Amino acid sequence: MDDGGGGSVGGGGVSSLIPNRRINEMDFFAQKETAKVDVKREATAHDGLAQGFHINTGLNLHLASGGSEKSSVDGGTSPSNKEKLNMSDMVGLRAELENMNKENKQLRAMLSQVNNNYSALQMHVVTLMQRQHNRRAEISPANEVNTEGKVGERSRNETIVPRQFMDLGRASMAEKDESSPSWSGSRSPQTNEDASMESRRRKTGSTSNENKDGGREESPDQSLQGGLPNKVPKFNCSQDVEQASEAMSMMRKARVSVRARSEASMISDGCQWRKYGQKMAKGNPCPRAYYRCTMATACPVRKQVQRSAEDRTVLITTYEGHHNHPLPPAAMAMASTTSAAATMLLSGSMPSPDGIMNSSFHSRTMFPCSPGLATISASAPFPTITLDLTHSPNLLQHQRPNAQFHVPFQNLPQNFAPGSHAFNPVLHSQSKFSALQSSPEIQPPQVGTEQVLKPSSSSSSDTVTAATAAITADPNFTAALVAAITSIIGNVHPNNSSNSSTNTRSSNVDNTIGKSNFVDN
DNA sequence: CGCGTTTGACCTGCGC
DNA sequence: GCGCAGGTCAAACGCG
Numbered sequence A: 001m002d003d004g005g006g007g008s009v010g011g012g013g014v015s016s017l018i019p020n021r022r023i024n025e026m027d028f029f030a031q032k033e034t035a036k037v038d039v040k041r042e043a044t045a046h047d048g049l050a051q052g053f054h055i056n057t058g059l060n061l062h063l064a065s066g067g068s069e070k071s072s073v074d075g076g077t078s079p080s081n082k083e084k085l086n087m088s089d090m091v092g093l094r095a096e097l098e099n100m101n102k103e104n105k106q107l108r109a110m111l112s113q114v115n116n117n118y119s120a121l122q123m124h125v126v127t128l129m130q131r132q133h134n135r136r137a138e139i140s141p142a143n144e145v146n147t148e149g150k151v152g153e154r155s156r157n158e159t160i161v162p163r164q165f166m167d168l169g170r171a172s173m174a175e176k177d178e179s180s181p182s183w184s185g186s187r188s189p190q191t192n193e194d195a196s197m198e199s200r201r202r203k204t205g206s207t208s209n210e211n212k213d214g215g216r217e218e219s220p221d222q223s224l225q226g227g228l229p230n231k232v233p234k235f236n237c238s239q240d241v242e243q244a245s246e247a248m249s250m251m252r253k254a255r256v257s258v259r260a261r262s263e264a265s266m267i268s269d270g271c272q273w274r275k276y277g278q279k280m281a282k283g284n285p286c287p288r289a290y291y292r293c294t295m296a297t298a299c300p301v302r303k304q305v306q307r308s309a310e311d312r313t314v315l316i317t318t319y320e321g322h323h324n325h326p327l328p329p330a331a332m333a334m335a336s337t338t339s340a341a342a343t344m345l346l347s348g349s350m351p352s353p354d355g356i357m358n359s360s361f362h363s364r365t366m367f368p369c370s371p372g373l374a375t376i377s378a379s380a381p382f383p384t385i386t387l388d389l390t391h392s393p394n395l396l397q398h399q400r401p402n403a404q405f406h407v408p409f410q411n412l413p414q415n416f417a418p419g420s421h422a423f424n425p426v427l428h429s430q431s432k433f434s435a436l437q438s439s440p441e442i443q444p445p446q447v448g449t450e451q452v453l454k455p456s457s458s459s460s461s462d463t464v465t466a467a468t469a470a471i472t473a474d475p476n477f478t479a480a481l482v483a484a485i486t487s488i489i490g491n492v493h494p495n496n497s498s499n500s501s502t503n504t505r506s507s508n509v510d511n512t513i514g515k516s517n518f519v520d521n
Numbered sequence B: 001c002g003c004g005t006t007t008g009a010c011c012t013g014c015g016c
Numbered sequence C: 001g002c003g004c005a006g007g008t009c010a011a012a013c014g015c016g
Helices: A007-057 A066-076 A079-138 A151-158 A167-179 A192-204 A206-216 A237-255 A328-349 A393-399 A423-432 A450-455 A462-473 A476-492 A501-505 A512-519
Strands: A255-261 A273-280 A287-293 A302-307 A314-320 A362-368 A376-377 A385-386
Touching: A206 A255, A328 A385
Parallel strands: A255 A385
Antiparallel strands: A255 A314, A273 A287, A287 A302, A302 A314, A362 A376, A376 A385
């Protein structure tokens, strides 16, 4: 195993990704940039107009650029002529101003339209969730999947119970909770774990690590993940308080597991990590490495990295906690992604008033709005949502190999370098929730003609649905929105040859997922 | 010398 | 209560 370790691998991966990404992501941003430039132009023009307008009407001295020439030319003309000129200018300027007002109105209309669409999507997702839940309640849990693919967990699957997905109200509540003590990061000392840790530290008298882990006890408002809005939860009744505390506890424990193909020891997510431990886990010959975020001294975020027992090329990265520091753009993607996933997970796992959550604690549920795309494991003690990035790269490559955008997930693992199958935003948005659908074992993607010709059942609609789910649950709306858009765009351009992406990927050294995808199996 | 990794020891929770 | 497994600590070690 490569030990190059956390930071070096991570940093190198990210930095090496950036230049590569430009190639294929330019298009998207080129448009954006031009749009920005246009807006700027308009803005400056507008400013200029406003200035000119103001000056003309007020001081009558000079116009922005042409105006001064005019005034110099008009040097000896009579004031009436000047007024005529200014009047004509004013008329033109007013016309332009009106045009801009029109544009402004149009833009506002577009904005409201987007908002409406977003609301509609929300409603749609909620409906889908409820439908799925109702269906799942009828279907035997035999279809459920052992997401983590651990042999020892099979027995659990026999007792899996579909988890109830709550409505968005609860989801929003989850967000609230998430923003307060963070979903697992800044744990308060009153939790068992922290109480024990506290006592342990008191015993050992270890004060040096107080700061290290002090992040767990930091004030809730410090824990922001990926720029999530910091909402202050307000609970009115004792029931709410109970629910909130339970939810907060869930938040703290929630984990997001990302499965990705990588030959590297760790996927690069834009953060700096320091390895603080390694353990042999039962049932897996590969050791599990423990990393701690070192971007801030008290950052409570930790992650575990372990190779899959079944498929050594699959790297399972489990994130826990909220960053308590501003994240670099490269890390925002993963943070918001995991945060969104955790929010989704917790929005579906929030305890219901009648305690449904407890009864289904040993449950594992497919993501309802995208069956087979994401897996939620509520196996105690930590509810975990698994985002499987190992699936259907070829399918997505099929869908849209070339177009690669700066999606918020771009900075997921280094493996998602441009040109990689895995980096394909469609894949990404899909694979974010992609998962381990119906087979009891995780089937590593069969790379080759078979899989290319036989894409998984996750249709493009699933992709869109998954993306919309992300939108719904993701507090970072922008990020999720881009994912959705990307997905939709991806579905608009199907049947592209996979060669181009293959070629691009082959030029990317850092794309370990792509490499492994290509080589493996 | 500082920083990060390694690794054995320790602690805790959980199941029997 | 005991043993096991997961998680963490911290001294030792390596590297630049």
